[in-house]
Amino acid sequence: MHDLVESHTGTLIFVNTRSVAEDIAFRMSLYYREALLKVHHGSLSRDVREEAESLFKAGKVKGLICTSSLELGIDIGSADLVIQFNSPRQINKLIQRTGRSGHWIKKKSKGIIICSDIIELEEAMAIVGQVYDKRLEPVIIRKGSLATVANQIILETHRKKSFDSDIFYDAIIRSYPLNNMTREEYDEVVKFLEETRKIRVEGKTLWRRSGTLDYFITNISMIPSEKNYRVIDIINRKFVGTLDERYVLNEVEPGSYFVIRGATWRTVRVEEDKILVEPFQTAALAPKWTGEDIPVMQDVVNRVSENREKKVVEDYVSGKSRDILSEWYKNDSGTIDRFIIESQGSEIVI
Structure with missing residues (x-):
């Protein structure tokens, strides 16, 4: 490299x-x-x-x-x-x-x-x-998300204070992700928001309640929220980056070391929402952040399985990698239709 x-x-x-x-x-x-x-x-x-x-x-x-x-x-x-x-x-x-x-x-x-x-x-x-082979992953658009409908209703009540429920339903089903939503599903969402006291319903009119904006801001994202700690370089008082709360609670304490920005830092002290650090020349480990895994799509899994069955080594694989693949194919390997279970002592590997 x-x-x-x-x-x-x-x-x-x-x-x-x-x-x-x-x-x-x-x-x-x-x-x-x-x-x-x-x-x-x-x-x-x-x-x-x-x-x-x-x-x-x-x-x-x-x-x-x-x-x-x-x-x-x-x-x-x-x-x-x-x-x-x-x-x-x-x-x-x-x-x-x-x-x-x-x-x-x-x-x-x-x-x-x-x-x-x-x-x-x-x-x-x-x-x-x-x-x-010019095969791309399909673009997947999630359809019929009722959580999205609930958020949009709450936002609209905050923006307008009140609005006609029928007109709003006709508007949202013109969007592609919600074009198959039935009136019954929509009414269930409205009923749920009324029962949980997020909105007030009078006939066909939906009304705003207090606290709607706070609820919308808190629940707009489908990504679980986690507290972050700001890493501050005490030498020049500069903000370096952020660490996840889970990592901080398990790994960071005064005197501990971690790597961020490609360099080692020593923890001086941990405060309510920040970690004060100083540069330090020693070996250390990089932090772990949550939510980093990238999913592998089914088309790629199928291609790997097919390559294993046919023992394929493509021309664009170069050097030592070709020999490694050829040697690997001499072993039993799992495919879409077949998986292998190995055990050693109390451990089982699929």
């Missing part, structure tokens, strides 16, 4: 989790003792991310190790190579990430996948195969 970065003008190294981004950046800084790469992910402060982008655009660092934070909407300058570390999990993600290189007229995008184990290699080969 280091040699690839050195031989190109600018490299984006995409990983699937923030923990892996931090771990790779820290390991490379320890091994090569040079400021070759910067880290970029959603749990770093905006200032830290913008500094990394600026240094990359100016050519002062040769690469960025990033998550989905650099997939969309950011002009990241003269990247001429994308490295994907381990399987990207999804076909669309591989195309989007690779397209961040050679991102100007008459240039070609260039991407390389580096895998750390055989399972990642199998999955990555399957995904690249789907790309060459």
Whole structure:
């Protein structure tokens, strides 16, 4: 990976989790003792991310190790190579990430996948195969979400104070995700909101109750909320990034070490919503953040299963990886139609 970065003008190294981004950046800084790469992910402060982008655009660092934070909407300058570390999990993600290189007229995008184990290699080969066959994952739009209907009713009562229920129903079923919602389903949602005292119903008119805005803001997201702690560098009083509450409660205490922004920090003290830290030169582990797993779609699973059955080693798999795959196929491997159970002592592995 280091040699690839050195031989190109600018490299984006995409990983699937923030923990892996931090771990790779820290390991490379320890091994090569040079400021070759910067880290970029959603749990770093905006200032830290913008500094990394600026240094990359100016050519002062040769690469960025990033998550989905650099997939969309950011002009990241003269990247001429994308490295994907381990399987990207999804076909669309591989195309989007690779397209961040050679991102100007008459240039070609260039991407390389580096895998750390055989399972990642199998999955990555399957995904690249789907790309060459021009098979993308279908766009899945969730239909008939009654939680969304409830949120929209509450928001409308806050905005208008009161409105006609029939007119609102006719309006929302014109949207594609709700075009099959029956009147009975809609009325059930209205009844539920009335019974739980979120709205007031008088005939066909829906009225606002107190506290509707607070309820809407609290429940608009389907993502479970978790408290974050702000990491503050006490040397210059700068905000570095955030850590999840679960990790902080289990792993962080005065004197403990962790890696963020690709460097080690020592915990000075933990306050109500922040962790005061100072730079410290020692080996440490990257934090764990929740909600980082990227799901693998069924088309990719089917392709992996098919490759195993036919013992496929594609031409685009290079070097030692070809030998590793050929050797792997000599073993019994699970497929869509067959799974293998192994046991050792009290442990059972499927």
